[in-house]
Amino acid sequence: MRMVCVVKFVPDVDSFSYDYAQDEVRRDQVRMVLNPDDVCAVSFALKMKEQDGDSHIEVVTMAPRSVKPHMEDLLRLDIDEGTIISDPAFAGSDTYATSTILGKYLESRKFDCLLTGTRSLDGATSHVPAQLAEVLGMDQMQDIIAIESLDSAEAVFTIEDEQYLRTYAMGMPGILALARASGYALPYIAYEDFDKDVSDKLTFVTNATLHCAPDEIGLSGSLTQVVHTYAKHHHTRAGKIVHTDDAGIDAVHSFLEERGYV
Amino acid sequence: MSDTTHILVVQDSEQCGETTSVLSLIEPLYGEGSPTLFLLAFEACDDSLFGHFHHVYRPKPSGSGMIDIPAMCDAVEDLHAKFNFDCILVPATRVGRMLAPRIARRLHTGLVADVVEVKNDGDRPLMLRSAYSGNIMAAIGAVGDGPLMMSVHPGQCRYSKAPSFATQVHHFETGTRSKSSIRLLSTEKKPLHYDIRKSDILVSGGGGAKKHFALLTQLADALGGEVSASRKLVDQGIAPRSIQVGQSGKIVSPKLYIAIGIDGAIQHVEGMQRIETIISVNTSSKAPICALSDLVVEGDAKDFMEKLLTRISQDPQQGESR
Numbered sequence: 388m389r390m391v392c393v394v395k396f397v398p399d400v401d402s403f404s405y406d407y408a409q410d411e412v413r414r415d416q417v418r419m420v421l422n423p424d425d426v427c428a429v430s431f432a433l434k435m436k437e438q439d440g441d442s443h444i445e446v447v448t449m450a451p452r453s454v455k456p457h458m459e460d461l462l463r464l465d466i467d468e469g470t471i472i473s474d475p476a477f478a479g480s481d482t483y484a485t486s487t488i489l490g491k492y493l494e495s496r497k498f499d500c501l502l503t504g505t506r507s508l509d510g511a512t513s514h515v516p517a518q519l520a521e522v523l524g525m526d527q528m529q530d531i532i533a534i535e536s537l538d539s540a541e542a543v544f545t546i547e548d549e550q551y552l553r554t555y556a557m558g559m560p561g562i563l564a565l566a567r568a569s570g571y572a573l574p575y576i577a578y579e580d581f582d583k584d585v586s587d588k589l590t591f592v593t594n595a596t597l598h599c600a601p602d603e604i605g606l607s608g609s610l611t612q613v614v615h616t617y618a619k620h621h622h623t624r625a626g627k628i629v630h631t632d633d634a635g636i637d638a639v640h641s642f643l644e645e646r647g648y649v
Numbered sequence: 650m651s652d653t654t655h656i657l658v659v660q661d662s663e664q665c666g667e668t669t670s671v672l673s674l675i676e677p678l679y680g681e682g683s684p685t686l687f688l689l690a691f692e693a694c695d696d697s698l699f700g701h702f703h704h705v706y707r708p709k710p711s712g713s714g715m716i717d718i719p720a721m722c723d724a725v726e727d728l729h730a731k732f733n734f735d736c737i738l739v740p741a742t743r744v745g746r747m748l749a750p751r752i753a754r755r756l757h758t759g760l761v762a763d764v765v766e767v768k769n770d771g772d773r774p775l776m777l778r779s780a781y782s783g784n785i786m787a788a789i790g791a792v793g794d795g796p797l798m799m800s801v802h803p804g805q806c807r808y809s810k811a812p813s814f815a816t817q818v819h820h821f822e823t824g825t826r827s828k829s830s831i832r833l834l835s836t837e838k839k840p841l842h843y844d845i846r847k848s849d850i851l852v853s854g855g856g857g858a859k860k861h862f863a864l865l866t867q868l869a870d871a872l873g874g875e876v877s878a879s880r881k882l883v884d885q886g887i888a889p890r891s892i893q894v895g896q897s898g899k900i901v902s903p904k905l906y907i908a909i910g911i912d913g914a915i916q917h918v919e920g921m922q923r924i925e926t927i928i929s930v931n932t933s934s935k936a937p938i939c940a941l942s943d944l945v946v947e948g949d950a951k952d953f954m955e956k957l958l959t960r961i962s963q964d965p966q967q968g969e970s971r
Contacts, residue, residue: 400782400916482750483759509781511896512762517718517750526829527718530743543834548663548743549844549891552837558830567897568890610759610795614775614788621918623940624927631948636956639928642944646926648850648872648905649961 388442388539390432391496393489393503393519394425394461396454400508419457423567424504429461430571431534432502436465443467445496449477449489452591462585463576469585474593476601481609482514488604489515490522491597498560499539505529505564516564526557529564537563654684657734657796658702659725659752661742662716664803665694671738671801672701673808674767678736678774678797686814687732689724700812709822718747719827725752727823734796741800749800758795765805778802783896783919804846804900805922842891843875850874851903853894855917856881857910857932857950862888864954865909871961877901879911895920910950913938 399420421429429446436442446461448454449472458469472492480488493501501523506513513529520527528546535543535554542563545554557563565571594604601607629635643649656675660668668688675684688702699705708724725737737756739749741763753760761776768775768788775788776799791797845851852869854862859882869876878888880895894901896916902923909930911917918941921927929942930953939945946953 398781400784481759483753486750486754510762511780511782512750512760513746514750514753514760514762517747518754521722521751521754526831527747528831529747546743547839547890550839552839554834554836556832556834561830567884610753610757610791610793611761612790612792614770614790616780616785616787619779619783619786621941624943626927626929626939626942626945628934628939628945628947631946631952631956633956635946635948636953636960639944639946639953639957640960642928643872643905646905649964 388435388439388500388537389498390435390442390444391493391498391501392425392429392432392444392446393493393501393515394429394446394448395422395504395507395509396420396448396450396457397422397507397509419454420508421457421461421573422504422507422509424506424565426504426573427565427567427569427571428502428504428563429464429466430573431565431569433465433574434571435537445470445498447472447489447492449473449480449485455589458589459585460576462588463580463583464574467588469589470592471589472592472597474595476594476605479606479609480604481611482510482512482518483610484604484608486515486518486522487608488597488599490519491599492592493519493523500537500542500559501525501562503562503564505531505566513564516562520562523562525561527562527564528555528557530566531563532566532569534563534565534569654679654736655687655732655734656684656736656738657687657689657725657728657732659721659737659739659745659748660688660690660694660698661740661744662691662694662721663744664740664742665698667740667742667803668694668698669701669808670803670806671740671808672810673806674738674764674799674801677767678769684735687728687734689728691721696818698812699816699818700814701810702816703814705816705818707818707820709820716744716747716831717827717829718744718751719829720823721748722751722755723827724823726755727821729756729796736797738798739800740803742803745800749798753795753798756795756798757793758798759791759793761789761791761799763802764799765802767799779896779919782916784915839891842889845875845877845892845894845901846899848875848877848901848903850905850907851877851894851901852907852909853877853879853911854882854888854909854950855879855911857912857930858882858954859885859887859910861951861954864951864958867958868907868909868954871958872905872907874903874905879914879917893920908938908942909954911938912936913941 766777882888896919934947
């Protein structure tokens with residue numbers, strides 16, 4: 388069973404804080420993390436490998452070379468190989484160009500199942516898994532909260548929506564995009580492996596290998612363009628401050644009473 | 650082909666009603682009255698939206714009752730070949746999120762996700778969406794010759810006009826060139842939960858209330874409201890995902906929102922839209938949510954809920970129907 392996990396390292400936007408009074412985003416201590424939905428994908432692959440030692444896991448990311456230490460940490464788990472697709476020519480790629488580049492690489496790989504996350508913390512578009520499916524001519528399903536079984540012929544999995552839990556079967560090879568709600572968690576790196584040299588498992592791939600045309604990649608290959616960004620204005624209110632003493636509770640009660648809630 | 654602007658809306662096959670929100674972006678983009686509106690309506694949906702469109706195209710039922718995304722793409726591709734749409738709009742629902750990116754690849758066009766608003770920058774339409782879990786707004790333009798394409802955030806766009814068109818319904822057969830291998834094995838209805846998007850009063854719990862979920866319910870009952878929760882409570886398995894407020898949960902617009910033990914992370918505040926009155930309860934009045942509140946209670950969540958419940962129980966009208 389060969390599994391490819393397509394992942395993204397993202398700024399930990401949960402560590403952004405917002406000063407609503409000053410109307411500004413604070414991101415002084417933002418660090419890069421493995422996207423939470425992608426954590427579930429890699430974790431599930433490791434769980435599969437635990438059951439079947441012959442399984443093979445490759446983790447693929449398209450990112451600047453600076454993600455190397457993060458990828459090395461993943462490779463200190465029971466992952467067979469890691470690939471960082473990185474080239475200055477790829478910078479500025481939107482999801483369309485990204486799926487072109489990733490698709491070009493993945494077309495050259497033989498795998499039974501592609502595991503990934505449903506959405507990323509930063510862009511959260513969910514475009515890339517679906518667009519990879521189109522490029523590779525595969526089926527794809529996202530928002531998966533549990534994979535009941537997986538082999539080289541078929542996957543059985545459950546997705547959750549507002550009203551239903553639905554269980555599906557999908558022929559492999561195909562693309563399974565997990566949701567954070569699946570709760571699959573990464574194991575810890577063994578203490579003795581903290582500084583393990585994993586350079587033999589790591590490969591960098593550039594456009595010299597992929598041969599994407601210049602007008603397919605980067606800004607030239609992107610079909611959307613961010614024109615500008617801005618902080619969202621939040622409507623602040625001059626709230627009165629009370630406490631949980633009798634006077635405070637009376638104030639809350641009166642506040643609710645005046646508005647007809649009690 | 651006429652010079653008329655042609656707009657295609659692709660109806661969601663699971664959550665048919667969510668497609669209505671998409672209509673709110675058409676007038677800001679193209680003005681009133683001029684474009685010709687097409688709806689691609691799949692078999693699972695009734696005709697309640699038809700009157701908003703000049704033409705409704707219904708693909709011949711597949712009979713499988715399944716979500717067949719590649720076949721849906723075929724249907725869009727066929728219609729586009731015939732009508733050369735200027736704009737394609739898809740609701741950003743679960744199915745829409747799988748469908749729209751594939752359509753965009755087929756038609757070699759850019760796609761912007763979760764659009765909440767559109768603006769015209771001169772002749773160029775800009776699509777506005779939030780990014781970085783709601784920390785930043787981005788204005789995005791399309792590049793290239795393909796149709797303008799976006800998925801539309803169903804929770805943040807609203808449309809209330811009455812249907813007014815004499816609609817022509819066309820049944821058509823798509824090719825069978827794409828076929829999904831996906832089979833539905835079973836469907837289990839989840840325990841019935843209220844829809845927090847429809848609640849007038851929400852008592853919402855965060856990390857500071859995680860040990861007191863029962864009290865949240867009691868307070869919500871006493872106020873005639875419902876309980877909602879922050880992502881922290883959901884991720885810890887204390888509250889079901891269906892009642893999560895925020896960027897990754899639901900957008901809520903109650904009249905009264907009591908945030909108990911919630912700090913006000915941006916992704917949570919993103920889910921609080923058009924709320925009339927906000928009361929926040931937090932051990933620190935410097936928590937971000939306090940700046941957004943009409944009334945701030947600085948103190949312990951349990952202490953607050955127990956005391957307020959006692960105070961409400963002393964009301965003479967307590968127990969009468971509200």
